[in-house]
Amino acid sequence: MSAAPARTIQIHDPTLRDGHHAVRHQLDAQQLRGYAEAANAAGVPVVEVGHGNGLGASSLQVGRALLSDDEMLATVREALTTSKMAVFMLPGWGTVRDLDDAVAHGVDLVRIGTHCTEGDLAERHLEHLRERGVEAHAVLLMSHMATPDGLAEECARLVGFGATGVGIMNSSGHYLPGDVTERITAMCAAVDVPVMFHGHNNLGMAVANSVAAAEAGASILDACARGFGAGAGNTQLEVLVPVLDRIGFDTGIDLYKLLDAADLAERDLMTAPPAVDxxxxxxxxxxxxxxxxxxxxxxxxxxxxxxxxxxxxxxxxxxxxxxxxxxxxxxxxxxxxxxxxxxx
The missing domain is CATH 1.10.8.60 (Helicase, Ruva Protein; domain 3)
Known part of the structure; x- marks a missing residue:
């Protein structure tokens, strides 16, 4: 009997954006270029770059980045020959002008993030990106603060605004797998666009939660090299990919080159990998x-x-x-x- 065909799932890598939180947004051009080249070589489909809080967020309140948005985008765009480049933006920090600048730098995907009950704040930006013909996803933050049905309703509204994908961030690392299953299942039933899950590892559950999301129908998962990110870090990329492979999901990523990229990230980007302290x-x-x-x-x-x-x-x-x-x-x-x- 032949084995069942692998299910396809896409991995997005925000190491160079979410990881910035862990180093006070101080990555330099050489660090950005080195990791972007390694992720590109491994076949990571999408690499996200920028200040930890997204476009336009470099400030005294949440931290000034070492490089400007323009410098970061230009550096990573040059390094990505096959991987797509993504950016993240929170309305209130970033503006339509920031979006246009990112598009001018050749960004392939824009994510607009809002609090889980405030998707309306993304309407203007999603409509603008739709008019520009740019792939735009909407992401709901602090998603544990909303019910599964509430998240599903927000996602349906965001698709109406022009989102070509929707997702949730487990911004506090509060979820257990059952929580994720309920929410992703409800979201998938409410929309006909790709659904994404972004896990944090505060309770040591990020990989398990990401697997739960995949099994519930999510077609995009976020993960970072060595879990690089705020606090306890994010889902660990080089662990998630082989785990998905073992349970029948195809990511299209070269494992050895991914492990090389993770080794580089630990050596060159961070003082120490995130810990569940x-x-x-x-x-x-x-x-x-x-x-x-x-x-x-x-x-x-x-x-x-x-x-x-x-x-x-x-x-x-x-x-x-x-x-x-x-x-x-x-x-x-x-x-x-x-x-x-x-x-x-």
Whole structure:
């Protein structure tokens, strides 16, 4: 009896975008070029590049990048001879002008991200990209804050705005596989465009969650070399690809060259691979954006409070990316409460 034909799934690699969070957006042109060339050689279909928060986000609030968007795009575009180049944008950081600049640099795919209940914010940008004839996907962040049906409804609305693909990010690493299955199943039933899943590894479940997404019908999975990314990192690319192969999915990626790319990433891009440490675990349990980790640790140390308490407090407030100022407010409130308790 012949084996069943492999199911095709596409891997998108945001190592050079999401990984930027882990190094304060300080990758230089040589680092970008080296990894892009290695990913291209391995046959990774799509390589995403940019500031960790996307086009136009380089700022004092979330970190100034070493290179401008134009410099990053020009460098990576030159290195990608077969792989497609993608960018990410959050409305409010990036603008239509940023999108047009990216298109001028030869970007193949644009992802527009919004909070999971605020897809309407992407309408103008998706319509603009549709008019420009650019492939545009819509991505819902902090997706654990919405129900499966709620995500499905948002995705259907986004397709109406012009999205040629939709997806969810497990921005806090909060999901277990059953959570992913419910959401991807609902989304796939609601739209007739490709569905994507982007996992974070706070609870050590990123690969398992990505497999659950694939089995539930997702046709695009995000993963980064060595899991390079904010906090505990993302789904580990060089682990996910052979796991998918073992369960019958074809990625079209050369394993040995992918392993070479991962070795290069660990050697040249990061001081150390992401780790599922105590603070990352609490971030996942609290459902707080992984990118808050470094800032929470810094502010908590300054104010003399426990960063784990800060994360759980931020979770109760349902803090989302872009609300970094809340970290200071929460930590200072805790410090004052502790001081008042001592003096009482």
């Amino acid at each position: 105590s603070v990352a675990i609490v971030s996942g349990l609290a459902g707080v954006f992984s990118g808050f980790k470094t800032r929470v640790i810094e502010v908590s140390a300054r104010e003399g409070v426990d960063p784990r308490d800060v994360f759980f407090a931020l979770g109760r407030l349902q803090a989302v990316a872009g609300q970094e100022d809340l970290i200071v407010d929460v930590a200072q409130t805790m410090a004052r409460a502790a001081a008042e308790k001592v003096s009482a």
